[in-house]
Amino acid sequence: MIVNKDNELSLCFPKADEVPAEHRLDSRVDQRVWLVGGALRKWEGPNDLVLSPVCIRDPVSADLRQLEIGSVPRMGEPESDAALDAAVAAYDSGRGTWPVMTVEGRINCMEVFVRQMIAVKSKVVKTLLWEIGKSADDSAKEFDRTIDYIRQTIDALKDLDNRSSRFEVAEATIGQIRRTPLGVVLCMGPYNYPLNETFATLIPALLMGNTVVLKPPQYGALLFEPLLAAFHEAFPPGVVNIIYAPGALVVPRMLASGKVNVLALIGSSKVADQLKKRHPKSHRLRAILGLDAKNAAIVLPDADLDLTVTECLAGALSFNGQRCTALKMLIVHRSLVDRFLSRFCEALDNLKIGMPWEKNVKITPLPGLHRTAYMKEAIEDAVAKGARIVNDGGGAFSATLYKPAVIYPVSAGMKLYREEQFGPLVPVMAYDDIEEALEYVITSDHGQQVSIFGSDPATIGALVDPLVNQVCRVNLNSQCQRGPDVFPFAGRKDSAEGTLSVADALRAFSIRSMVAAKQTMENKELLNAIVQDRRSTFINTGFIL
Structure with missing residues (x-):
């Protein structure tokens, strides 16, 4: 090609x-x-x-x-x-x-x-x-x-x-x-x-x-x-x-x-x-x-802007946004959205675009031309329905290399509102009432994770309680992520079936079975003989160091 x-x-x-x-x-x-x-x-x-x-x-x-x-x-x-x-x-x-x-x-x-x-x-x-x-x-x-x-x-x-x-x-x-x-x-x-x-x-x-x-x-x-x-x-x-x-x-x-x-x-x-x-x-x-995910970040009015921009940038664009745990919708309070976009785009401009072997490179080529074609189509759809590209040069591409684009304001009816973009597009929407942000998560078909950025304990506490019933992980002042691997990794709705973590995965690929016997002298002797003579790999009392 x-x-x-x-x-x-x-x-x-x-x-x-x-x-x-x-x-x-x-x-x-x-x-x-x-x-x-x-x-x-x-x-x-x-x-x-x-x-x-x-x-x-x-x-x-x-x-x-x-x-x-x-x-x-x-x-x-x-x-x-x-x-x-x-x-x-x-x-x-x-x-x-x-x-x-x-x-x-x-x-x-x-x-x-x-x-x-x-x-x-x-x-x-x-x-x-x-x-x-x-x-x-x-x-x-x-x-x-x-x-x-x-x-x-x-x-x-x-x-x-x-x-x-x-x-x-x-x-x-x-x-x-x-x-x-x-x-x-x-x-x-x-x-x-x-x-x-x-x-x-x-x-x-x-x-x-x-x-x-x-x-x-x-x-x-x-x-x-x-x-x-x-x-x-x-x-x-x-x-x-x-x-x-x-x-x-x-x-x-x-x-x-x-x-x-x-x-x-x-x-x-x-x-x-x-x-x-x-x-x-x-x-x-x-x-x-x-399965699918469309993880959102909810940015409250009292969020630490420096921290929020740093975490949202990494969350949205690490490995070009090609992660199921990526932040794929940024929901920012209207009082903060202009400052957030300005700071976010400024930080984005400092991301190095280049080849995978280059030092400190952050944006690398996508798997094929079909991926850049999808990004172009999603942006055109959003622009046709009232959004705009906020960052200078956003959406420019050459073959498989694509400059990330920040799109605002994203709203219902646009592809980027619900579709998982799985690439270097950053949709942003503003909200006035926190119920709007909650409603976005509640009505989503996806339920993997969400991030909350803010500092007021009462507000965050009140948000956590309903959100844990919609997603399987709520991240406070940090991007969505899988690790540490000892923590459960799961999803609600269309995002997953079963739970993966180091311990959970062992259980997911197995079932509990048992051997049972009435507590008689004969059965005790039988079980002792099986154990002592190592007649069974199931019935044993060995300890693995």
């Missing part, structure tokens, strides 16, 4: 020889291997081209061309059937090696995987940078945070299992209660955090004894290539199977088979609703879903 845009932003794109040597890809990644049934199989079929968000500028014509960085297999229904069947066989109705393995054994396998994952960090981080346009610093942070998340999950599992390593006696009945796996998990992550968000469901699903079919996102598929060998070597055959195929083609088919027990999806509520309906016994399908 060649695009010629004659503006200053086009000069941000490099010529081929201007890319710093330390950030260049060593070579194209034309993936010809996939993991299924414990084997790294050679792929003989067609591949789909992977284009980087980064464009290369022709030294003569100044035309911009998205850089070709590799290709991934273009698989179809036969391959998805093979991946799903391999996961089903590995689970073997709960009799497979993985689901009956001790918790300590699964942890040992995961620790092998972590060591091998760390060994390929450089390649994963560099691929992440080129594949989705995330800055070098943020790409490295995503990798490191994922490693931390795995280690925290292992520690949480040890605590969970150790608390279960005892017998309980009630009403003359002896019982041992543990969490057990659910079966086969279909795991799909998003392009904006293709490593971290995917692993936020994949890792707890595996540690609890489930087998997995993993379908990488369209943008962010290549970064899994360096991890294939680690998956292959760390886990028993069929525990992890990776399919590269269009989701619309293979995912409905896998769910319609009835063989998937858990759907783990980070995506849109519309897609999730359609997929769940494909399962022949929907009551058997557990869904762990991270």
Whole structure:
């Protein structure tokens, strides 16, 4: 795809020889291997081209061309059937090696995987940078945070299992209660955090004894290539199977088979609703879903303007606003709105726009031309209905690089009023009565988070009480965010199903099961013999250090 845009932003794109040597890809990644049934199989079929968000500028014509960085297999229904069947066989109705393995054994396998994952960090981080346009610093942070998340999950599992390593006696009945796996998990992550968000469901699903079919996102598929060998070597055959195929083609088919027990999806509520309906016994399908969000910031008249601008700027535009937790609507009291907009636009002008490898860069290229096209369409809609672009040069773009735009006043009927923009657009609306701000949140289809900026305890306290019944996290004088990972991450309405955090995710991918016996001498002797001779991985009183 060649695009010629004659503006200053086009000069941000490099010529081929201007890319710093330390950030260049060593070579194209034309993936010809996939993991299924414990084997790294050679792929003989067609591949789909992977284009980087980064464009290369022709030294003569100044035309911009998205850089070709590799290709991934273009698989179809036969391959998805093979991946799903391999996961089903590995689970073997709960009799497979993985689901009956001790918790300590699964942890040992995961620790092998972590060591091998760390060994390929450089390649994963560099691929992440080129594949989705995330800055070098943020790409490295995503990798490191994922490693931390795995280690925290292992520690949480040890605590969970150790608390279960005892017998309980009630009403003359002896019982041992543990969490057990659910079966086969279909795991799909998003392009904006293709490593971290995917692993936020994949890792707890595996540690609890489930087998997995993993379908990488369209943008962010290549970064899994360096991890294939680690998956292959760390886990028993069929525990992890990776399919590269269009989701619309293979995912409905896998769910319609009835063989998937858990759907783990980070995506849109519309897609999730359609997929769940494909399962022949929907009551058997557990869904762990991270879906749409349109998080608002409510700025009260007494808000600290410096703090509010800093937090709202980061909340709205970190990684170009491509985060489900991003602030996607700023609701500012009318007495403050002019000063807020002036300060916000001034701070925005200081954000560095450029390539992902540049130091202190804040705004980087978007995944493709379709994203800049959407931003342009949303702005045109808002302007046609009475809004304006407040910041100088806002909305200018060149190919995949887009200068953030602050749009005000945004009102009902505009796309930006309700649609999740998922990009560098900052809608702002004013309110006179706090009920207007509350009504926006209450009538929204989304219910993930909200931020409140202000200083009066009585006002904030009165706002918190109704808002916690509309969203799952209220942030005081700070942007919306996911972390720390030990805190619950959930959503109401169309924003999520199930709760994710280090501990919650382990519970989400498991169910409580128990063994019970009447409290007789014979049963006590039986249970003692099973424990002492280690005849069962479920019935045990071992302690994992």
